Amino acid sequence: MPVSRSQRRVEALLGEAGVRIGGGRDWDPQVHDQRLYARLLAQGSLGLGESYMDGWWDVRSLDAFLTRLLQARLDRRVRGLAEIGDALLARLSNRQTRARSGEVGRRHYDLGNDLYAAMLGRRLVYSCGYWRRAADLDEAQEAKLDLVCRKLELRPGMRVLDIGCGWGEALKYAAERYGVSGVGVTISREQADFARRLCEGLPVEIRLQDYRDLDEPFDAAFSIGMFEHVGVRNYRTYFEVVRRCLPEQGLFLLHTIGRNLSANRTDPWIARYIFPNSMLPSAAQVATASEGLFVVEDWHNFGIDYDRTLQAWCDNVEAAWGRLDARYDERFRRMWRFYLAGSMASFRTRRAQLWQLVMSPGGVPGGYVAPR
Known part of the structure; x- marks a missing residue:
C-alpha cells in the first residue's frame, strides 16, 4: 500500500520527537486506521485525542508518548481548524459568563x-x-x-x-x-x-x-x-x-x-x-x-x-x-x-x-x- 503524503509528514514530525510508528518502544504508537494521518494534520490536538478515543491508535505508555510530543513542541507546529476557531471565539466572547x-x-x-x-x-x-x-x-x-x-x-x-x-x-x-x-x-x-x-x-x-x-x-x-x-x-x-x-x-x-x-x-x-x-x-x-x-x-x-x-x-x-x-x-x-x-x-x-x-x-x- 503506497504511503500518503500526510503519513510521511506525520512520521517526519514524530521522528523529531524520537517516536517511530510501529516501533517496539513503550512510546511508539501502533496505528489501526490509516485515516489517522490526515486527521492529525487537519485537526491538531483535537484530532489526536479524538482518534485515540475512537481506537485508531494505541501505545503502551501514553504519558511517555505525549511527553515526547510536548518536549519536541509538536503541538505548536500542528494546529487544526478547531484551534483557530476556538481562539477566535475566545477573543470575541466571555466563555465564563454566569450563564x-x-x-x-x-x-x-x-x-x-x-x-x-x-x-x-x-x-x-x-x-x-x-x-x-x-x-x-x-x-x-x-x-x-x-x-x-x-x-x-x-x-x-x-x-x-x-x-x-x-x-x-x-x-x-x-x-x-x-x-x-x-x-x-x-x-x-x-x-x-x-x-x-x-x-x-x-x-x-x-x-x-x-x-x-x-x-x-x-x-x-x-x-x-x-x-x-x-x-x-x-x-x-x-x-x-x-x-x-x-x-x-x-x-x-x-x-x-x-x-x-x-x-x-x-x-x-x-x-x-x-x-x-x-x-x-x-x-x-x-x-x-x-x-x-x-x-x-x-x-x-x-x-x-x-x-x-x-x-x-x-x-x-x-x-x-x-x-x-x-x-x-x-x-x-x-x-x-x-x-x-x-x-x-x-x-x-x-x-x-x-x-x-x-x-x-x-x-x-x-x-x-x-x-x-
Missing part, C-alpha cells in the same frame, strides 16, 4: 461521585498533593490541606471562605484540625450534596452559588483548583470579590494550575471533553488582575508534584474500572486515560505549573514568613 459557569459543573464534576471516589483516594481532593514528606497519595493530600491552613495562619474561632469547595474536604479538615467555621461555594450540585453530608455536625455551610455573588465578611479565604475555571475576562472581578470579603489584615490563598505564557483559551480537546470554558492563567495575568487589590506575600511553585499526583490517580482509576458503573464505557475510559496522561506530560515537561499564592490586602506588618 456558562455551571456547564463545567454539569459536564465534569457531576459525572459521578463513584468515579472520583475510586480515583482520588481516601479524601475527595481533586487537586495536586504536596509530596515533600509524603509516602502515598493520602498523605500528600493531607499534607496539602495542612499546608493551606498553616499558610493562612488559621486559629480557632476564625470564619473562613472556600471558593470552589469541591466535595468539602478542605473545609472539613480546617474545621476539625484548626477549629474554624466556614462557608464553601460550588457550582456542582453533586459536590454540594456530598459536601453537606461530609461536613454534617461541623460549623460549615455549603452553598450552590456563583462566587460573584459573595459579599460578606470572612477572616481568611482560600480557593483550591477553582481559578482555572474563572477566565481571563473575569480575573479582575474574582479578585475584587475576594477583596471585599476580607478585612485589611486577612489572608487569601490561591491554589491554581498556571501556564508559562499568557493565553485566552484552552486546548480544544480539553475544552470539548474535560473542562468546558476553562483556561489556565499565566503569572502575568494573575499579577495584573490582582494589582492594587493585594500584596503578594508568597508565591510557591510545586508543579512537579502534580505528575506524581496524576500517576496515583491513574493507578487508582485503572484498578477500579471493573467495579464502576457501565456508563463509563470503553470510549469514556480512553478519554479519561488521555486526559490524565496529557496532564502528566504537561507537568513533566514544565509546560504547566502548580502555584500557591498567599496574598494580603495591605501587606502583613513586619512581613510574612511562609511555611513549607
Whole structure:
C-alpha cells in the first residue's frame, strides 16, 4: 500500500520527537486506521485525542508518548481548524459568563461521585498533593490541606471562605484540625450534596452559588483548583470579590494550575471533553488582575508534584474500572486515560505549573514568613 503524503509528514514530525510508528518502544504508537494521518494534520490536538478515543491508535505508555510530543513542541507546529476557531471565539466572547459557569459543573464534576471516589483516594481532593514528606497519595493530600491552613495562619474561632469547595474536604479538615467555621461555594450540585453530608455536625455551610455573588465578611479565604475555571475576562472581578470579603489584615490563598505564557483559551480537546470554558492563567495575568487589590506575600511553585499526583490517580482509576458503573464505557475510559496522561506530560515537561499564592490586602506588618 503506497504511503500518503500526510503519513510521511506525520512520521517526519514524530521522528523529531524520537517516536517511530510501529516501533517496539513503550512510546511508539501502533496505528489501526490509516485515516489517522490526515486527521492529525487537519485537526491538531483535537484530532489526536479524538482518534485515540475512537481506537485508531494505541501505545503502551501514553504519558511517555505525549511527553515526547510536548518536549519536541509538536503541538505548536500542528494546529487544526478547531484551534483557530476556538481562539477566535475566545477573543470575541466571555466563555465564563454566569450563564456558562455551571456547564463545567454539569459536564465534569457531576459525572459521578463513584468515579472520583475510586480515583482520588481516601479524601475527595481533586487537586495536586504536596509530596515533600509524603509516602502515598493520602498523605500528600493531607499534607496539602495542612499546608493551606498553616499558610493562612488559621486559629480557632476564625470564619473562613472556600471558593470552589469541591466535595468539602478542605473545609472539613480546617474545621476539625484548626477549629474554624466556614462557608464553601460550588457550582456542582453533586459536590454540594456530598459536601453537606461530609461536613454534617461541623460549623460549615455549603452553598450552590456563583462566587460573584459573595459579599460578606470572612477572616481568611482560600480557593483550591477553582481559578482555572474563572477566565481571563473575569480575573479582575474574582479578585475584587475576594477583596471585599476580607478585612485589611486577612489572608487569601490561591491554589491554581498556571501556564508559562499568557493565553485566552484552552486546548480544544480539553475544552470539548474535560473542562468546558476553562483556561489556565499565566503569572502575568494573575499579577495584573490582582494589582492594587493585594500584596503578594508568597508565591510557591510545586508543579512537579502534580505528575506524581496524576500517576496515583491513574493507578487508582485503572484498578477500579471493573467495579464502576457501565456508563463509563470503553470510549469514556480512553478519554479519561488521555486526559490524565496529557496532564502528566504537561507537568513533566514544565509546560504547566502548580502555584500557591498567599496574598494580603495591605501587606502583613513586619512581613510574612511562609511555611513549607
